[in-house]
Amino acid sequence: MVLAALLRRLNTVSGLENADIAAIRALPIIVRQWEAGRSIVSDGGRPTECCLVIEGFCVRAKTTVSGQRQILSIHIAGEIPDLQSLHLHRMDHDLIAVAASTLGFISHASLRALTRANPNIAEVLWRDTLIDSAIFREWIVNVGQRPAASRLAHTVVELRRRLAITGRAAGDTFEMPLTQEQIGEALGVTPVHANRIIRQLRDDRIVDISRGRVVVLDETKLADLAQFDDRYLHQDPSL
Amino acid sequence: MVLAALLRRLNTVSGLENADIAAIRALPIIVRQWEAGRSIVSDGGRPTECCLVIEGFCVRAKTTVSGQRQILSIHIAGEIPDLQSLHLHRMDHDLIAVAASTLGFISHASLRALTRANPNIAEVLWRDTLIDSAIFREWIVNVGQRPAASRLAHTVVELRRRLAITGRAAGDTFEMPLTQEQIGEALGVTPVHANRIIRQLRDDRIVDISRGRVVVLDETKLADLAQFDDRYLHQDPSL
DNA sequence: GCCGGTTCCCAACAAAGGTTAAGGAGGCGC
DNA sequence: GCGCCTCCTTAACCTTTGTTGGGAACCGGC
Numbered sequence: 001m002v003l004a005a006l007l008r009r010l011n012t013v014s015g016l017e018n019a020d021i022a023a024i025r026a027l028p029i030i031v032r033q034w035e036a037g038r039s040i041v042s043d044g045g046r047p048t049e050c051c052l053v054i055e056g057f058c059v060r061a062k063t064t065v066s067g068q069r070q071i072l073s074i075h076i077a078g079e080i081p082d083l084q085s086l087h088l089h090r091m092d093h094d095l096i097a098v099a100a101s102t103l104g105f106i107s108h109a110s111l112r113a114l115t116r117a118n119p120n121i122a123e124v125l126w127r128d129t130l131i132d133s134a135i136f137r138e139w140i141v142n143v144g145q146r147p148a149a150s151r152l153a154h155t156v157v158e159l160r161r162r163l164a165i166t167g168r169a170a171g172d173t174f175e176m177p178l179t180q181e182q183i184g185e186a187l188g189v190t191p192v193h194a195n196r197i198i199r200q201l202r203d204d205r206i207v208d209i210s211r212g213r214v215v216v217l218d219e220t221k222l223a224d225l226a227q228f229d230d231r232y233l234h235q236d237p238s239l
Numbered sequence: 240m241v242l243a244a245l246l247r248r249l250n251t252v253s254g255l256e257n258a259d260i261a262a263i264r265a266l267p268i269i270v271r272q273w274e275a276g277r278s279i280v281s282d283g284g285r286p287t288e289c290c291l292v293i294e295g296f297c298v299r300a301k302t303t304v305s306g307q308r309q310i311l312s313i314h315i316a317g318e319i320p321d322l323q324s325l326h327l328h329r330m331d332h333d334l335i336a337v338a339a340s341t342l343g344f345i346s347h348a349s350l351r352a353l354t355r356a357n358p359n360i361a362e363v364l365w366r367d368t369l370i371d372s373a374i375f376r377e378w379i380v381n382v383g384q385r386p387a388a389s390r391l392a393h394t395v396v397e398l399r400r401r402l403a404i405t406g407r408a409a410g411d412t413f414e415m416p417l418t419q420e421q422i423g424e425a426l427g428v429t430p431v432h433a434n435r436i437i438r439q440l441r442d443d444r445i446v447d448i449s450r451g452r453v454v455v456l457d458e459t460k461l462a463d464l465a466q467f468d469d470r471y472l473h474q475d476p477s478l
Numbered sequence: 479g480c481c482g483g484t485t486c487c488c489a490a491c492a493a494a495g496g497t498t499a500a501g502g503a504g505g506c507g508c
Numbered sequence: 509g510c511g512c513c514t515c516c517t518t519a520a521c522c523t524t525t526g527t528t529g530g531g532a533a534c535c536g537g538c
Contacts, residue, residue, distance in 0.1 A: 044470075062376065065466040068384040072376050084373070087366040090478050092373050092471040116358055126365050127326040133368065134323070134331050136375035137301065137311050143383040144427030145307040148525075179485065188383030193525055195487060210486090211534090227304040231283075232331040239329050387495075418515065432495055434517065449516090450504095 002031055002054050002104050005078030005166045012165050013131065014124040015237045023118050027111070029104040036177075040082075040095040040103065047085045049105045053077050056101020057177050061185065062093045071186035073135060074159060074178075078166050083129055086111055099177035099212070131234045138232045143188040146227075149197045151187045153226035156207055156214055161230060172219075177212035201225075241270055241293050241343050244317030244405045251404050252370065253363040254476045262357050266350070268343040275416075279321075279334040279342065286324045288344045292316050295340020296416050300424065301332045310425035312374060313398060313417075317405050322368055325350055338416035338451070370473045377471045382427040385466075388436045390426045392465035395446055395453055400469060411458075416451035440464075 003025060010016055016024075031054065034040065040058065041047045051058075058075040060082075072093060075081040082095050086108055097103070115122035135158070142151050159176055163169035178186070184194035201207050206222050208215040216222055242264060249255055255263075270293065273279065279297065280286045290297075297314040299321075311332060314320040321334050325347055336342070354361035374397070381390050398415055402408035417425070423433035440446050445461050447454040455461055 060376075062380050064380060064384055065468070070380045070383045072379055084369045087362060088369050088373065088473050090470065090473070092473070093376060119355055119358070119361070122358070122361060122365075123326060126361075126368070129365070129372065130323045130327050130368060133372040133375060134327065136372060136379060137299075137332060139379050140311055140375060140382060141301050141303060141309045143379060144309045145303055180487090181485080190526055191486090192488085192527080196525090199487080229304070231329065234327050234329070234331070419517095420515080429496055430516090431497080431518090435495085438517080 002029060002052075002102075005054065006052055006080070008166050009078035010124055010128070013235055013237060014127050016124065017120065020118065020121050020124065023114060023121060027106055027114060029106050031102060031104050034097040034101045034103050036097060036100045038097050040097060041085070041091050043091055043094050045091045046089055047082060047091065047108075049107045050080050050085060050111060051082050051095065052080050052104040052106060054102040054104050056097060056103070057099040057175070058095060058097050058101060059178075059182070059186075060093050060095050069185045070188065071182060072139070073132070074155075074176075074186065076159070076163055076166075077168065080106075080128070083125060083132075086115075098182060099175075127234075134232045134234060148187060148189050148193060149200060150225050150227065151189075152183065152194075152197050152201065152209075153206070153222055154228055155183075155186060156209070156216075157222065157226045157228040158233070160214070160216075161233060161235075165235065172216040174214055175212060176209065176214045183209075241268060241291075241341075244293065245291055245319070247405050248317035249363055249367070252474055252476060253366050255363065256359065259357065259360050259363065262353060262360060266345055266353060268345050270341060270343050273336040273340045273342050275336060275339045277336050279336060280324070280330050282330055282333050284330045285328055286321060286330065286347075288346045289319050289324060289350060290321050290334065291319050291343040291345060293341040293343050295336060295342070296338040296414070297334060297336050297340060298417075298421070298425075299332050299334050308424045309427065310421060311378070312371070313394075313415075313425065315398070315402055315405075316407065319345075319367070322364060322371070325354075325364075337421065338414075366473075373471045373473055387426060387428050387432060388439060389464050389466065390428075391422065391433075391436050391440065391448075392445070392461055393467055394422075394425060395448070395455075396461065396465045396467040397472070399453070399455075400472060400474075404474065411455040413453055414451060415448065415453045422448075 007021060040051055053075050055077050058081055060072045061069055062072060063069045085091065115125060142154050146154060160169045160174055163174050168174060180194045180198060181191040184191045198209050205217045207217055246260060279290055292314050294316050297320055299311040300308055301311060302308045354364060381393050385393060399408045399413055402413050407413060419433045419437060420430040423430045437448050444456045446456055
C-alpha cells in the first residue's frame with residue numbers, strides 16, 4: 001500500500017479523520033522506481049506535481065555560485081519533500097534521490113482540488129510544511145552554533161526520531177545511505193573533516209556510521225553530544 | 240493605516256483580489272507599542288494570537304542548551320513572524336523586538352475563521368509561510384557554506400531587497416538596528432569576529448554598518464561578495 | 479577474477495574563526 | 509557635568525576546520 005507511510009505519519013503528526021483518509025486514498029498517484037543519485041526536480045524547475053517518498057531516501061540541496069553544495073534536509077518514507085512547490089512555483093533548490101527509491105507522483109491539480117474541497121486536509125498539509133520549516137530552523141542552529149561532532153550527532157538523532165514514526169529505526173540501528181561527502185554537505189564541513197568526526201565518534205564508541213548504516217553504541221554519550229530537544233519536530237498534534 | 244505594509248507586501252508577493260483585501264481589513268487587530276529588546280513570544284509558549292509588524296524590527300532566535308544564541312530571521316514592517324503558530328501550537332523559538340516597534344495582534348480564532356471562509360487568503364498565507372521557509376533554506380546555505388564576510392554581505396542584500404517592497408530602502412541607505420553581537424548571532428560567528436568583518440567591509444569601502452544603519456558604498460563589490468540570487472525570495476507571484 | 483571508479487581513510491600544513499582581555503566612545507539618568 | 513552602562517574596538521593567542529595530496533578498500537561490470 002503506497003500511502004501507508006504517509007498516512008501513518010500525517011496521523012501521528014496532525015491527526016486525520018476517516019473522511020480525510022478516504023479523500024487522500026482517492027488521490028491519483030503514479031508510482032515510479034528511481035535509481036540512486038538521480039535528480040527528481042532541479043533548481044529553477046517548475047514542477048506540476050509533488051513527489052511522495054514511498055520507500056527510500058531523498059535530499060534537498062542548494063549549490064552556490066562558487067560551486068559549493070549544501071544539503072538542506074533529508075527525506076524518508078512518508079514525506080513529501082517538494083510539497084512547497086504547490087504554492088512556490090519555481091524551485092529554489094534541487095531534490096535528489098540519494099538511494100534507490102520508490103516515489104509516488106501526485107499532480108498539483110489534484111492536490112489543489114483536494115485542499116480546496118477539504119480545508120481540514122489543507123491545514124494538515126500546511127502544518128506539514130510548517131514542521132518542515134521548523135526543521136530548517138533547527139538546521140540553521142546546527143550549522144551556525146554547534147561544533148562539527150555535535151552537528152553530526154544531532155543529525156543522527158533527528159533522523160532516527162523521524163524514521164521511528166514509521167517503524168524504520170528499530171533497536172539501535174537504522175539506515176542513512178549518505179556518503180561521507182554528503183554527510184559533510186549536510187553539516188557544512190568538508191568531506192575530510194566529515195571523515196575525521198565520523199572516525200572520532202566511532203573511536204569514542206558513540207555511533208558507528210559506515211556503509212550507509214548507523215549503529216548507536218552509547219545512547220547517553222550520543223544524547224549528551226547532540227543536546228537534542230525534540231520539541232521542534234512537533235510530532236504531537238495535541239501540544 | 241496599520242495594514243498598509245502587510246497588504247502592500249502580500250499583494251506584491253502573491254496578488255490579492257478586492258474581496259481578499261476587504262476580508263483582511265475586517266480583521267480585528269490590537270495595536271501595541273513595544274520597546275526595544277522586549278520579548279513578544281518565548282520558546283515553549285503557546286500563543287493564541289499572531290503578531291504583525293506594523294513598524295520596526297523583530298528577530299526570531301533559538302538558544303541552545305549550552306547557551307549559544309542563533310538568530311533565525313529578521314522581520315520588518317508588513318511581516319507576520321509567528322504566523323506558523325496558527326498550526327504549530329507550541330513555540331520552538333523566541334520572537335523579540337530588536338528595535339522599538341509598533342505591533343498588531345490578531346487572534347488565532349479570527350485568522351482561522353478568515354482562512355476557513357476564504358481559501359484564497361488561506362493559500363496566500365500558506366504561501367507566505369513557504370517563502371519564510373525558503374529564506375530559512377538560504378540561511379542554512381549562508382551559515383553552512385559562505386565565509387563570514389560573504390555571509391554578512393548576503394544578509395545585508397537580502398534585508399535591503401525585502402525592505403524595498405514597502406519602500407523602506409530608498410537609495411543606498413537603510414535601517415538595520417542590530418548590535419554587532421546580534422549580527423554575529425545571525426551569522427553564526429562571535430561578536431569579535433562580527434566586528435572584524437564589519438570593519439573589513441568598511442575599510443574595503445563596500446558597506447558601512449554603524450549605529451543601526453547600513454550605507455552601501457559599492458554596489459558591484461557588494462554583489463560580488465554576496466553572490467546573491469533573489470529567486471529564493473519568490474517576490475513575483477507569476478513565476 | 480580483474481579493472482576502473484567511487485568511497486573511505488589519513489597526515490601535514492594553512493587559514494578562518496574563537497577566546498580572552500582590555501580600553502574607548504557614546505547615550506542616558508541624575 | 510558626572511558616572512554608569514552598553515556597545516564598539518583592538519590585540520595576542522589558541523582551536524577548529526579547510527587544503528592538498530596521497531594511498532587503501534570496496535563494488536559493479538565484464
